[in-house]
């Protein structure tokens with residue numbers, strides 16, 4: 517069976533990075549300009565436009581048509597989306613899946629709600645791929661990957677929560693003190709798929725130490741780690757070093773956030789997806 521992988525653009529992955537993989541882009545709206553979060557997006561141009569824009573900015577989830585184009589002509593589709601608790605993305609994907617199934621009763625679509633975003637979605641896609649490489653049945657892959665997603669987690673460190681608060685994705689109370697100079701909010705994606713603050717740390721070093729502690733508390737034992745950052749490669753590498761001091765052989769990869777995660781994580785923010 518020819519299986520295709522799909523994800524929305526909050527996974528920070530480019531279409532050319534995987535075989536038979538398509539992305540449904542979210543958009544970032546800054547005044548009159550809409551930045552589609554696809555391979556053509558220049559993230560620093562977008563961040564620059566945001567910084568100099570006085571009015572409101574916002575984001576929009578992919579439309580049903582974006583998902584249908586991503587599905588293409590595949591016989592079977594395995595997908596993953598950003599948390600349905602904070603975005604309509606899962607909803608439009610599920611609508612597209614229904615339409616696709618009605619138009620082609622012989623085809624199959626499975627969409628997993630990550631209850632998370634970014635690098636945790638990356639791990640989920642890698643799991644799909646691993647099962648496909650082993651030649652497993654579609655239904656087996658769906659079940660195994662759903663179970664796998666219960667063992668993966670997401671932590672983050674943010675220097676500003678301003679776009680999350682302005683767009684109603686997090687309560688203003690959670691954001692108190694973040695945004696002050698040098699304070700980072702360390703938090704995680706909770707079980708319900710919302711943002712849960714863990715602590716406010718002064719300085720990046722403390723934030724990184726707290727992140728590792730939180731990883732260990734939640735059962736990290738040297739499994740895979742995926743880190744994505746907005747303009748903060750030094751912090752991503754510093755975290756990688758901290759992890760390697762305890763687990764020298766862990767499989768760790770770092771990448772940049774694309775448009776959607778950059779909009780919400782803002783400059784300096786980084787996300788960590790890992791296996792427990």
Ligand code: X90
Nearest residue numbers: 575576577602603604705710711780
């Ligand atoms: O317009 C839309 O439908 C997109 C809304 C997305 C809102 C949340 C984006 C979060 C991006 C920020 C830090 C991680 C928070 C994780 C919470 C589950 C990344």
